[in-house]
Amino acid sequence: MKVIRSLDDVKIDGQTVVALGNFDGVHIGHREILLSAVRKAKRNNWTPVCFTFSTHTRKEVSLICTEMEKMALLQSLGIEVVVDIPFDERIRNTSAEDFIRRILGETLHAAAVCCGFNFRFGKKAAGDVDLMQSLGRDLGMEVLVNEPVYVDDMVVSSTLVRRLITEGDMERASVCLGRNFYCTGKVIPGKQLGGRIGFPTANVVFEAYRIAPPNGVYYTLAEIDGVKYPGITDVGVKPTVGEFEKSIETHVYGLNRDLYGKNIRIEFLKWERPEMKFGSVEELRERIASDCEKGRQYHRAHGFPEL
Numbered sequence: 001m002k003v004i005r006s007l008d009d010v011k012i013d014g015q016t017v018v019a020l021g022n023f024d025g026v027h028i029g030h031r032e033i034l035l036s037a038v039r040k041a042k043r044n045n046w047t048p049v050c051f052t053f054s055t056h057t058r059k060e061v062s063l064i065c066t067e068m069e070k071m072a073l074l075q076s077l078g079i080e081v082v083v084d085i086p087f088d089e090r091i092r093n094t095s096a097e098d099f100i101r102r103i104l105g106e107t108l109h110a111a112a113v114c115c116g117f118n119f120r121f122g123k124k125a126a127g128d129v130d131l132m133q134s135l136g137r138d139l140g141m142e143v144l145v146n147e148p149v150y151v152d153d154m155v156v157s158s159t160l161v162r163r164l165i166t167e168g169d170m171e172r173a174s175v176c177l178g179r180n181f182y183c184t185g186k187v188i189p190g191k192q193l194g195g196r197i198g199f200p201t202a203n204v205v206f207e208a209y210r211i212a213p214p215n216g217v218y219y220t221l222a223e224i225d226g227v228k229y230p231g232i233t234d235v236g237v238k239p240t241v242g243e244f245e246k247s248i249e250t251h252v253y254g255l256n257r258d259l260y261g262k263n264i265r266i267e268f269l270k271w272e273r274p275e276m277k278f279g280s281v282e283e284l285r286e287r288i289a290s291d292c293e294k295g296r297q298y299h300r301a302h303g304f305p306e307l
Contacts, residue, residue: 001075003082005054007107010083015111016049017041018104019079020119022158023052025064026073028178029116029149029156036144037114038078046111050079051103053087062211064161064177069184083108096122100135112142119145151176168214168271180221180267183210183248187259199288201234201249202259204266212246213268215275217291219298222250223265229255230299232291233266236275251288253296270298 004010019037023030034050041048054067065073067084074082085091094103099122104110113132121127129145136143148155156176164173165181174180185204202222206212215236221228231252237245250266272291278284299305 001071001080001082003071003084005084007083007085007103010107012047012049012081012109014047015044015109016047016081017044017112017114018049018051018108018110020051020113020115020121023050023070023074024061024158025161025177026070026077027064027156027158027161027176028151029146031077031178032149033114033116033146034074034077034079036146037112040112040114040144041080042078044111047081048079049081049083049108049110050074051083051108053091054084055086055088062162063209064158064165064181064211066184066207066210069182093123096127096131097135098122099127100132100141101139105139105141110141112144114144114146116146117148162211165211165213168216170213170218170268170270174269180269181213182223182265182267183207184263184265185248187262187264189260199251199285199292200256201251202262202264204248204250204264206246206248213271215246217272217275218268219270219272219295220250221267221269221304222252223267224252224255224259224262228267228304229253230295230304231255232272232288232295233268234275251292253292253299269302 017037017040019034021030021033038048071082104113113136115129115132117129119129129143133143150156151172154160161173161176164176170181183204183206187202187204213235218233218235220231220233222231229252231250233248233250235246235248248266272294276287278287
């Protein structure tokens with residue numbers, strides 16, 4: 001998959017089908033848009049393109065996935081070219097008409113575009129799907145508008161997914177994403193308290209710009225070297241032993257190996273309990289043992305055997 005970071009660098013031979021959107025999280029609604037573009041392109045021997053932004057159109061938004069994760073998800077769906085540009089002044093001040101005529105038509109050679117029912121574009125978000133379809137007809141550009149996708153009578157959106165994650169509702173977040181919510185990172189040295197009390201952990205720091213689940217204990221899967229292992233994860237600041245930067249500490253049942261420096265992925269399956277401050281390290285150890293036993297039962301019931 002080719003990733004283009006500037007409109008000035010776009011060089012595409014032949015016609016394209018362009019999927020339009022921020023695509024943060026690449027949830028099941030996004031997938032319908034992207035797969036529509038891929039299918040349309042394959043039928044006509046055109047190039048499936050995703051036009052998206054490397055910075056969110058709303059600066060205050062915490063992202064569901066990193067840029068690298070987003071690119072991997074787009075590639076997995078069959079997108080061949082991603083135009084991934086910053087939402088800067090140039091884009092912000094492009095009129096809706098110029099976006100269609102110049103960017104989609106002249107630069108991206110779009111024979112067709114795919115977008116969601118509520119897609120907005122152009123300066124001050126003046127353009128909508130009705131304008132897209134009207135100008136598309138004038139330009140001979142087919143416009144395919146995807147209808148909303150529902151989960152439990154709720155329209156799936158990145159905003160909904162963020163809310164579910166911040167509420168700790170990992171099960172419904174997974175349904176909306178079409179996959180488990182996960183975070184990736186390099187294992188860093190911690191205080192090694194877990195190892196000293198019999199529950200060694202792999203510690204990963206949250207990126208500041210990402211959405212984070214609430215502090216607490218979760219049933220998770222840790223992907224290490226391409227293999228998924230069941231375990232439990234504490235998200236929080238370790239209040240029993242002090243106050244620390246928010247991090248992810250994962251204990252994999254039965255795994256006893258040095259993971260420092262490895263890039264791992266933690267998939268969140270279910271929230272178990274809030275983070276708690278215990279009266280002693282021994283109380284903490286006993287509760288972790290209880291959490292692990294409940295976690296093992298959960299993982300076995302859901303088809304994730306331990307080591």
